[in-house]
Amino acid sequence: MIELRNVSKSYGRSGTMPALAQTSVLFERGQFVWISGPSGSGKSTLLGIGALLLRSDSGDVIFDGKKVDAEGSSERDRLRRRSVGIVPQSSRLFPELTASQNVMLARRRSSVVDAVSALDRVGLGEFAHRKTKTLSGGQQQRVSIARALAKKPAAVFADEVSSSLDDQNAESVYRLLRALADDGRIVVAASHDHRIEAFVTSRLMLESAT
Numbered sequence: 435m436i437e438l439r440n441v442s443k444s445y446g447r448s449g450t451m452p453a454l455a456q457t458s459v460l461f462e463r464g465q466f467v468w469i470s471g472p473s474g475s476g477k478s479t480l481l482g483i484g485a486l487l488l489r490s491d492s493g494d495v496i497f498d499g500k501k502v503d504a505e506g507s508s509e510r511d512r513l514r515r516r517s518v519g520i521v522p523q524s525s526r527l528f529p530e531l532t533a534s535q536n537v538m539l540a541r542r543r544s545s546v547v548d549a550v551s552a553l554d555r556v557g558l559g560e561f562a563h564r565k566t567k568t569l570s571g572g573q574q575q576r577v578s579i580a581r582a583l584a585k586k587p588a589a590v591f592a593d594e595v596s597s598s599l600d601d602q603n604a605e606s607v608y609r610l611l612r613a614l615a616d617d618g619r620i621v622v623a624a625s626h627d628h629r630i631e632a633f634v635t636s637r638l639m640l641e642s643a644t
């Protein structure tokens with residue numbers, strides 16, 4: 435379980451650019467949560483705080499009953515590395531490497547067998563040895579999800595993963611994210627894309643913090 439309690443975050447040298455104000459949300463295993471809201475409402479910021487990539491200015495982040503902000507940054511990093519898979523906005527794959535090589539880069543001491551198994555999980559086992567530049571946009575996003583899954587995380591945070599994909603590819607990515615939640619993970623996706631609605635279990639709508 436991951437809980438954000440009254441978290442706020444501002445950017446800028448003296449915190450003059452509010453990005454997220456007094457926001458609370460509970461993410462539980464088995465949930466696929468859609469974070470929606472207008473551009474600039476703080477979706478990526480909230481995602482970054484939940485995924486332990488960003489520190490909030492105030493409020494609490496509670497990860498499996500433990501206040502994370504009370505921990506030092508090395509403990510937070512350790513928790514993130516162990517428990518959180520992150521699927522970034524653009525897939526950030528190495529185009530000249532194969533799908534399995536890209537997945538293997540996610541972890542130290544990873545094996546081809548584990549990488550192929552993660553690719554199987556996203557329906558791409560047969561593409562494991564293809565260079566990612568030869569895959570479609572939707573397939574590349576699924577490789578990116580396999581990379582996030584390689585460490586068997588309890589939670590997956592995805593930022594705007596499918597907005598640019600056609601209906602078929604977007605649907606396959608959303609269906610996959612839902613299946614990961616149905617497996618018992620926490621899945622959180624920030625998105626402008628209303629096609630996600632049919633696949634999520636709940637929605638948090640953000641309003642602009644300014």
Ligand SMILES: Nc1ncnc2c1ncn2[C@@H]1O[C@H](COP(=O)(O)OP(=O)(O)OP(=O)(O)O)[C@@H](O)[C@H]1O
Binds near residue numbers: 446473476479480
């Ligand atoms: N690194 C940063 N430095 C300064 N301001 C930032 C930074 N990151 C985000 N912001 C500002 O914080 C606010 C929230 O940004 P954020 O990216 O979280 O919103 P978003 O809802 O994800 O937006 P979008 O839908 O356009 O991706 C915006 O006003 C943005 O300009």
